[in-house]
Amino acid sequence: MNQTLVLVDDHPIVREGLATLLHSVPGYQVVAQAGNERDGLDAVRTHRPDIAVIDLMLGDTLALRLIETIAHTYPDTAVVCISMHSDAAYAEPAALAGALGYVNKANVSRTILDAIDSVLRGVPYFPPEVQQNLLRRARGQAAKPTTPLAALSPREIEILRMIGEGLTKQQIAERIGRSANTVEAHRTNIKRKLGLDNNAELIRFSALNLSLAPTR
Structure with missing residues (x-):
C-alpha cells in the first residue's frame, strides 16, 4: 500500500x-x-x-x-x-x-x-x-535554551514576529483571531521571558532576531 x-x-x-x-x-x-x-x-x-x-x-x-x-x-x-x-x-x-x-x-x-x-x-x-x-x-527536565527565542511558545514567536513587522496590537489581534487584551498579555510575557524592559526594546529585539519573511 x-x-x-x-x-x-x-x-x-x-x-x-x-x-x-x-x-x-x-x-x-x-x-x-x-x-x-x-x-x-x-x-x-x-x-x-x-x-x-x-x-x-x-x-x-x-x-x-x-x-x-x-x-x-x-x-x-x-x-x-x-x-x-x-x-x-x-x-x-x-x-x-x-x-x-x-x-x-x-x-x-x-x-x-x-x-x-x-x-x-x-x-x-x-x-x-x-x-x-x-x-x-x-523527562520533566528544563530544556536547555538554544537561543533566547527557545524560551517562547509558538504563539509568542508568531506575535513577536508581527511586532517586528510594525503591526499594532489591534492588527495582531485581528490576524490571530484573539482580543487585543490577549495580545497585550502575550507581549508582557514575551518581555518578561526575554528580559526586556519596554516595547521599544521588544521591537528592536524582534527586528534583530526574527527576520523570518522569505526573499521572493
Missing part, C-alpha cells in the same frame, strides 16, 4: 519539485498540493494522508496554527516541516506545535526522504539540539 502525502507550500515551484521527487520513489503517492493554510487543512481533511509536508512560512504567516490543528485533529497524519531556517529557534517551536520532522529547504532534496522515512517509522527527525531539548522535556 502506498504512503500518501499532502504538500503545503506557497511556492508552486517548491511543491512541484517535491512532488516530482516523491513520485519517483516507489510506495509514495502525493495525493494533494496546497498553497495556503486553509487549502492545506482542507486537503488533509479530505485525504487523511500519512504525511503532510508543510512549509513553516506560508505567505507572511507562520504555519504553527496549521501544524497544531493537524496534530490534534488528525493525529494519524504526521507533519514534516520544511523551512529556509536551519536553527533551533524555528525548529523547536515547530516540534512543540506537533511536527514530527523538520528539514532545511537548502538541503530538502537530500534530506526530505530520510525525514519522511524516519517519521513513518515513528522516529522524529530534528536537528540534534532540538532532539536533546525534547528529550529533556519528556
